[in-house]
Amino acid sequence: MRENDPSPTSRRAVLLAAGTAGVATLASAFVATAAGNDPEQTSPFPSSLPGATTPACVLTTVWGAGPYYLDLDRVRSDITDDRQGIPFRLDFTIVRTSQGCRPLEGAAVDVWQADAAGDYSSNGATYLRGTQITDHADRCTFHTIVPGWYAELAPHIHFKVRPDNHTETSSQLFFPEDLLKELYTRRPYAQRQVPEQPNGRDDRYRASGASLTLAPTADGDGYRAAYTVGIA
Template sequence: MAENDTARTSRRALLLAAGSAGAALLASACAGPAGTRGAAGQPSASASAPRPTGGASSPSCVLTTEAGAGPYYLDLDRVRSDITEDRDGVPFRLDLTVVRVSAGCRPLRAATVDVWQADASGTYSTGGATFLRGTQVTDAAGRCVFRTIVPGWYAGLAPHIHFKVRPDTRTETTSQFFFPEDLLREVYARRPYARRAAPRHPNGRDSRYNSSGAAMTLAPAPDGSGYRAAYTVGIA
């Protein structure tokens, strides 16, 4: 949605400056996590590898492995849960819980969460396009939900969803989620993905996946005509 740059105040600035009360008014409806899986990671110099929640009752208390944002991140001030727009693909619901590890894994309210990804053809929205990009604000339980599609592959990289968590105006955590390879092969046999010849091993070609994929791979479960997964993002 286009807005006059001289007449509007950035939604991003509002979200980050308003604090818990203001952000809560802007947050979209957020649901609890489902379809989680446990996985242990190894510590690195800056953070331990994360693991998804072992159940809906309590989040894991592990720092999330960080990764670069890549060349396609755009701050588009898109506050919305459904980021699909006009993109065809297998539906995918991502339930996130953000927790503050240094505060005893306390759920983090009013954190801004951005996600962005490629479509089924491996293309990102650029310029004035906004498909498959969006922002949510966590609720009092640290939760938010994105509705999207399973991403396609491109450039020899493991299919992934980028995310960025901004707990305040000074800090951020950026990383990406991967998908199990058997699920990707099943999805890529379906249209519109099947319009291209899918790689035989979509994850194994990517050194980033080989180094952190075990910790950052989601555990999707069937959900209607698509899938859903949940993950607990631990920040310092």
């Protein structure tokens, strides 16, 4: 099953003000900033990715969950199941912008994505889907793989934050195109014809990629990245 609708179900652009004091004034903002991790990690993959760092002040966009979100509440950190691909660790931090960026403990974070062949799990399969609950430090971690491409869409990882039973915020994260071009020369991604521009074909990426692109760093035989999500 592949998600083939490039149109978001909802959009809302907001400005992330620099500094905690500025962020706290945005009473109804959703903001996300990417950050790398340990620069001393070693790997056979490239570790320096020009243009992969998100600026402190960004104009970003909230995207809907799309047609293939499944409300499974399958709480687990490792969502790979039997899917083959380059290992990827994604660390989320969730904060309340309306409360001085206070850490948000106990929020449910859902993640779902395509596998290396560009397929989503369906018909009872649950690969590359999972839920984590933020700890006392407002964090949670997912162990997955680098997603493959499909249709004309930039490779991405969907996420949804549910701080309570009444509210939720959905969006998606992208990868630097130079990194994708390198990783897609490796198995199992190389079993398909790689697009010349994995990201550049997608109007969503062109509209909001700067604020939603991760900054991966080498981590053993794979990569890792961190992302901070601020909700009102």
